Amino acid sequence: MLKKEPSFKNREDQVPAPKSLAPPKSLPNKSKxxxxxxxxxxxxxxxxxxxxxxxxxxxxxxxxxxxxxxxxxxxxxxxxxxxxxxxxxxxxxxxxxxxxxxxxxxxxxxxxxxxxxxxxxxxxxxxxxxxxxxxxxxxxxxxxxxxxxxxxxxxxxxxxxxxxxxxxxxxxxxxxxxxxxxxxxxxxxxxxxxxxxxRVNKQMIQHKSLERFTLPNSTDVLDKVYLDTTYLSFQRRFPKQDLVCSEAAQLFHDLCQGNKPGLMTECFGLGRQSRITEFGSKSSKPKKKFLILVGKYIIGKERLAIAISKKINCPIYVSNAKSRGNHAEVVDACEIEYFKDHIIKNDLGDDSSDCIIHLVSMEVVEALENVSNYFKHNKYHEHFERCIALRPTGWSHAYDESTGFRFEQFESTDPINTSAENLNNGLSQICETCFNDTPFSYQIPIDAKKAFNKGQSKRNDLRIYSFPYSEHSSYRELTYFVLFLNIDQIIPTVNQDKCPKIMENHIVYWNIIKALRAGSRPTPKTNSMTYDKLPCLSIDPHIREKFQQLTIDNF
Structure with missing residues (x-):
C-alpha cells in the first residue's frame, strides 16, 4: 500500500512518536x-x-x-x-x-x-x-x-x-x-x-589546530585532505554566506519599514495597498504584514532564518508540513542557543511582531503553487497580508558566458592545455576571483524573473525568491582553503566518480598557483610534478606577482 503523501497543513496529529530505544527483535539477514x-x-x-x-x-x-x-x-x-x-x-x-x-x-x-x-x-x-x-x-x-x-x-x-x-x-x-x-x-x-x-571561512583556515599547516610559514604538511567538492566549478562563485543572510534580512526590514519607495511594488506589483484586505477579513484583528517562509532540510539553513529574525525582531515557527518527521523536535535536538528564546509554538506569531518566520520543508518553497497551497490550506490568508518564500541554495547562482569567462578551461575532461596563452588566461581568471569577492544585493533575486516565479502576476500576495545561500564552499572559498594550507594530496569526495578529469584539472591549477606563490621558499613537502613542470611554463610575470601578493586578508 502506498504511503499517504504528507500534506501542506500544519497539524500536531501528523507528528510521529519518538523512536524507541528498545533493541530490535531480529538481526538483518546477511546481504550482498x-x-x-x-x-x-x-x-x-x-x-x-x-x-x-x-x-x-x-x-x-x-x-x-x-x-x-x-x-x-x-x-x-x-x-x-x-x-x-x-x-x-x-x-x-x-x-x-x-x-x-x-x-x-x-x-x-x-x-x-x-x-x-x-x-x-x-x-x-x-x-x-x-x-x-x-x-x-x-x-x-x-x-x-x-x-x-x-x-x-x-x-x-x-x-x-x-x-x-x-x-x-x-x-x-x-x-x-x-x-x-x-x-x-x-x-x-x-x-x-x-x-x-x-563552508570555508577565514576563521577555519586560521584555526589553531591548522596553524602549523598554514602557508607561507607552515612547519608541517597534511598528507591527505578529503575535500568537499560539491561546488568545485568555476561557475559556482556565489557570495559569502554572511552577505546573503544580511541582504535577506535587509529586504524584510525595508519592506516592513516602508523606507524604500517602490520596493513593495517591485515585489508584489501594482495591487492593493497595505491593510486594505483587513476590512474583509473574518478575524477581528488586523492582518499581520508578512508570513516569511524559509526552506530547510531536516537540519540546515537555520542561519538565514536567524539573520532575518534578528533584524526585524520576529519569532520563528517550525513547520511539519510536507514532512513525515517532527521538525520541531529535531530543532530542539540541535540545541541552537538563539532558538531557545525565539521559537514559538503558535504558527500565527505573537503580539511582539507584525511578521513571523516559518521554517518549512524545501518542498514547500520549490514552486509558487506549493507556497500557495501552504498559504491556503492553513488559512494563513485570513491572518497575513502577504507571504514571501525564500528558497536558499547555491545552485541559484552561477556565472554564464556573457561575463567573458571561459569555463571550458576548467570544466573540460581533457588535460589542461599548458600553452602560454591558455595557461595565463586560466590563471588570470582565478587571480581575479581571488582578489574580487562576488557582490550581492537583495535586488538581484527580485529582478531575476526565474522559473520559480512563473505565474506571479496572477497574485499580488505571494512571492518566491531564490537566494544564493549555501552551506557548501564556493569555488573561491575552496581556492583559498587549498592555497593557504600545505597539502600533499587532495582527494575529492563529491562528484569524483562523475567527472574525475575535471577535478584533476582544478587541482593542477591550484598546485601551479601554490608553486608560483612559494617561489624559492622551502616547504616541508611539495607536489613534485607541479614544481618540476613549472620552470618550463611561460607564466605572465604580472600574474606571478599578483599571486605572491595574495594574503588571507584578501579573503
Missing amino acids: RKPIPELKTLTFPVTGTHSYSISMDAFNYSPDPEMEIYFLSHFHADHYGGISKKWCYERVFESVDDFKDESMYRPLIYCSKTTGNLLTLKFGIDPRFIESLEFDVLYRVMRFDSMSPAFEKVSEMDIEGIYVTMMEANHCPGSGIFLFESKSTMASSKKYLHCGDF
Whole structure:
C-alpha cells in the first residue's frame, strides 16, 4: 500500500512518536552489500607491514570485521545513509540472545553531540553505541600498543596511536571537519584532514589546530585532505554566506519599514495597498504584514532564518508540513542557543511582531503553487497580508558566458592545455576571483524573473525568491582553503566518480598557483610534478606577482 503523501497543513496529529530505544527483535539477514570503498576509509600505518583503518560516513556497506570505528561528519542523509537501529547490533552481536549482555555494548559511531542526539531521536540508536566529541578538543581514539579503540580526551599526543580533533564545519548544526593524526615509531606518522561537508571561512583556515599547516610559514604538511567538492566549478562563485543572510534580512526590514519607495511594488506589483484586505477579513484583528517562509532540510539553513529574525525582531515557527518527521523536535535536538528564546509554538506569531518566520520543508518553497497551497490550506490568508518564500541554495547562482569567462578551461575532461596563452588566461581568471569577492544585493533575486516565479502576476500576495545561500564552499572559498594550507594530496569526495578529469584539472591549477606563490621558499613537502613542470611554463610575470601578493586578508 502506498504511503499517504504528507500534506501542506500544519497539524500536531501528523507528528510521529519518538523512536524507541528498545533493541530490535531480529538481526538483518546477511546481504550482498558492497564493502566499504577506499574513499571512505582512512588507513594509518602501525608498523612496516601492519596498518589500522577507520571509516568516515560509511554506513551503507556490508559489515567489516576489521572496522571498529565509524566516524559520522554530520546528520545529512547522503552521509548517514544506511544507519538503522539494526545497523549497530549486527556489528556487535552474533545473536539476539546476546542483547542482554551489557558488557558487549561499545561505541561504534563517533560524532558531535548534536549528531548523536539526532541519531537517537530519528533512528532510536542506543547512546551506548555513540561516542560524542566536543569541538576543538584533542582525543585519542585508539592505541597501537593494544590495537584497540581507546577513546580518551588528552592534552597531547603522548603515546603511539591515532588522534583526532573535530572543528566546526560551518555547514549544518553539529557538522565537523576532522584532523586525524597518527603517532608511530615503527612506521610513518600520518596527518589527514577530512572535510565532510563544509563552508570555508577565514576563521577555519586560521584555526589553531591548522596553524602549523598554514602557508607561507607552515612547519608541517597534511598528507591527505578529503575535500568537499560539491561546488568545485568555476561557475559556482556565489557570495559569502554572511552577505546573503544580511541582504535577506535587509529586504524584510525595508519592506516592513516602508523606507524604500517602490520596493513593495517591485515585489508584489501594482495591487492593493497595505491593510486594505483587513476590512474583509473574518478575524477581528488586523492582518499581520508578512508570513516569511524559509526552506530547510531536516537540519540546515537555520542561519538565514536567524539573520532575518534578528533584524526585524520576529519569532520563528517550525513547520511539519510536507514532512513525515517532527521538525520541531529535531530543532530542539540541535540545541541552537538563539532558538531557545525565539521559537514559538503558535504558527500565527505573537503580539511582539507584525511578521513571523516559518521554517518549512524545501518542498514547500520549490514552486509558487506549493507556497500557495501552504498559504491556503492553513488559512494563513485570513491572518497575513502577504507571504514571501525564500528558497536558499547555491545552485541559484552561477556565472554564464556573457561575463567573458571561459569555463571550458576548467570544466573540460581533457588535460589542461599548458600553452602560454591558455595557461595565463586560466590563471588570470582565478587571480581575479581571488582578489574580487562576488557582490550581492537583495535586488538581484527580485529582478531575476526565474522559473520559480512563473505565474506571479496572477497574485499580488505571494512571492518566491531564490537566494544564493549555501552551506557548501564556493569555488573561491575552496581556492583559498587549498592555497593557504600545505597539502600533499587532495582527494575529492563529491562528484569524483562523475567527472574525475575535471577535478584533476582544478587541482593542477591550484598546485601551479601554490608553486608560483612559494617561489624559492622551502616547504616541508611539495607536489613534485607541479614544481618540476613549472620552470618550463611561460607564466605572465604580472600574474606571478599578483599571486605572491595574495594574503588571507584578501579573503
